[in-house]
Amino acid sequence: MLVIRIDEDRFIFDVPDVLRQTVVDLASQLDDELEADNPNLTRLFPTAYSDDPEKDAGYQILARSELVQGRHNSLDTVIKTAEDDEVDAETLDAWMRVVNDLRLVLGTSLDVGESDNWIPAPEQEHTYAVYQWLSLLLSHIVEAQFAD
DSSP states (O other), X not given: OXXXXXXXXXXXXXXXXXXHHHHHHHHHHXXXXXXXXXXXXXXXXXXXOTTOHHXXXXXXXXXXXXXXHHHHHHHHHHHHTTTOSEEEHHHHHHHHHHHHHHHHHHHXXXXXXXXXXXXXXXXXXXXXXXXXXXXXXXXXXXXXXXXX
């Protein structure tokens, strides 16, 4: 897996087809769930005012639709560019946001914590492997974005 800057605004995006398809499948599922009240999405819409539920409810009313629309746009970009072997910086930014969101959702569903000793239950091993793949892809994307 390689994500390499080739000039200021272009990147080689050499990602295995199976990982691209996994991202597309998960992105499509997330796109369908964004406006639902799914507890696995809580990390995508964190509490802004933890000490003031009323203020936080107002914030959520004002900001959530904009956050959802931004996520829909990024998800759409990723789905449309999933087969591209070269992408521009804006597209790579969308990939970064989507891969990070997918990791947050999977991590929440797996109940992954800060511990290095966390071990998935046998029925979670496949999901955890996908989580690890997404972590590696995110790392490659971020490194490419900061490369000279």
